[in-house]
Amino acid sequence: MSKLLVTGGAGYIGSHTVRALQDANHEVVVLDNFSAGHLEALPDGVAIVQADLLDEEAVRAALRDHQPDAVVHFAALIEVGESMSDPRRFYRNNLLGSLNLANALLDTRTAENTPVPVVFSSTAAVYGEAEVIPIPEDAPKRPTSVYGETKLSFEHVLSAYDRAYGLPHINLRYFNVSGAHASGEIGEAHPNKTHLIELALLTALGQREKMKIFGTDYPTPDGTCVRDYIHVDDLASAHVLAVQALLDGSPSTAYNVGLGHGFSVKEVLDAADRVVGTPIPREIAPRRPGDPAFLVAESSRIKAELGWAPQYTDLDQIVESAWRWHRRYPHGFEKATR
Numbered sequence: 001m002s003k004l005l006v007t008g009g010a011g012y013i014g015s016h017t018v019r020a021l022q023d024a025n026h027e028v029v030v031l032d033n034f035s036a037g038h039l040e041a042l043p044d045g046v047a048i049v050q051a052d053l054l055d056e057e058a059v060r061a062a063l064r065d066h067q068p069d070a071v072v073h074f075a076a077l078i079e080v081g082e083s084m085s086d087p088r089r090f091y092r093n094n095l096l097g098s099l100n101l102a103n104a105l106l107d108t109r110t111a112e113n114t115p116v117p118v119v120f121s122s123t124a125a126v127y128g129e130a131e132v133i134p135i136p137e138d139a140p141k142r143p144t145s146v147y148g149e150t151k152l153s154f155e156h157v158l159s160a161y162d163r164a165y166g167l168p169h170i171n172l173r174y175f176n177v178s179g180a181h182a183s184g185e186i187g188e189a190h191p192n193k194t195h196l197i198e199l200a201l202l203t204a205l206g207q208r209e210k211m212k213i214f215g216t217d218y219p220t221p222d223g224t225c226v227r228d229y230i231h232v233d234d235l236a237s238a239h240v241l242a243v244q245a246l247l248d249g250s251p252s253t254a255y256n257v258g259l260g261h262g263f264s265v266k267e268v269l270d271a272a273d274r275v276v277g278t279p280i281p282r283e284i285a286p287r288r289p290g291d292p293a294f295l296v297a298e299s300s301r302i303k304a305e306l307g308w309a310p311q312y313t314d315l316d317q318i319v320e321s322a323w324r325w326h327r328r329y330p331h332g333f334e335k336a337t338r
């Protein structure tokens, strides 16, 4: 059993991963400022540190107090569109906050003088408009959004720190994460709702008037953006494998985590129509700044090297699992009765 510090563990992906790590017999400490996370999303048996990564001393204290064997670093701001209108906030939170964590890891090295390893939540957004689809890990990194830039910048910090100080890390570049926990008890509940599937299902529940399709003039088969949708529980299992690889001494690397199949915005809305059993109202709207046309993963490396085997391979199944959560808890954690 290892002890793991999970930053952003009260968020959407974090809370699913915390459960998967517990199921793999790890002890979990969550560090979160609860700016977007939910206390109710955390299971029993987790130690909680309410702290902000921008408070470097608090981060050092958490590492000193809990002495984790590895860190899983989720905490970040995540909205691509908002990163374009408020880059200052994104660089500060995502880059400075992450830098504080990396520096605190150096400052609290173990007796053997090695910093504890890190699994970092990177993103498909580091690639930008890719020339080769599906996108392999060594494709050029040209983010089209500030959000993607902040994530790529921290990947660079990690590789420089690894070269200079030996900071083992695995960057997991997630594609579009969706769905909800198999229990139906936790799911996506972002305070700022921007994700396609969550918005479509909340529209089906009557919480929005209609869906906007952002752009129908992309160079894709139906003119709308194509994304690779991966179930959050499958992403959680990728983290369990990445943590174990680092604990076993694997060298630093990066893996794409996606299914390798792309679906357009229109195809996702059609899947949502099928799942909810009624057409969700939609209208065409202008492009959203920062959105690349295609993001589809080449994810054979994580399968070959870590033995990752996603369980959800069908878009309707993924949307159905999200629908179970939203229908049961239409207002997320705010009105959840538990």
Ligand SMILES: NC(=O)c1ccc[n+]([C@@H]2O[C@H](COP(=O)([O-])OP(=O)(O)OC[C@H]3O[C@@H](n4cnc5c(N)ncnc54)[C@H](O)[C@@H]3O)[C@@H](O)[C@H]2O)c1
Pocket: 007, 008, 009, 010, 011, 012, 013, 014, 031, 032, 033, 034, 035, 036, 037, 038, 051, 052, 053, 054, 073, 074, 075, 076, 077, 078, 093, 097, 121, 122, 123, 124, 173, 174, 175, 176, 177, 178, 190
């Ligand atoms: N959701 C996706 O589709 C997706 C895709 C690719 C990458 N990612 C990355 O995965 C990670 C988790 O995403 P999510 O969808 O679970 O988001 P989320 O907003 O649900 O979770 C982020 C968590 O981090 C916390 N946090 C943010 N800034 C913090 C700070 N300065 N100090 C302490 N805690 C802080 C929030 O309170 C929240 O609990 C992020 O790093 C995101 O960039 C998400």
Ligand SMILES: O=c1ccn([C@@H]2O[C@H](COP(=O)(O)OP(=O)(O)O[C@H]3O[C@H](CO)[C@@H](O)[C@H](O)[C@H]3O)[C@@H](O)[C@H]2O)c(=O)[nH]1
Pocket: 078, 079, 080, 123, 124, 125, 174, 175, 176, 177, 194, 195, 196, 197, 199, 211, 212, 213, 214, 215, 225, 226, 227, 265, 288, 291, 295
């Ligand atoms: O109301 C909406 C919401 C979204 N979209 C489109 O749907 C697609 C998917 O958008 P969204 O669900 O917001 O996800 P992304 O912008 O692709 O970003 C997600 O997936 C990225 C990886 O691919 C991660 O880096 C980000 O953190 C995560 O938010 C995009 O083309 C959007 O323009 C719409 O047309 N209408």
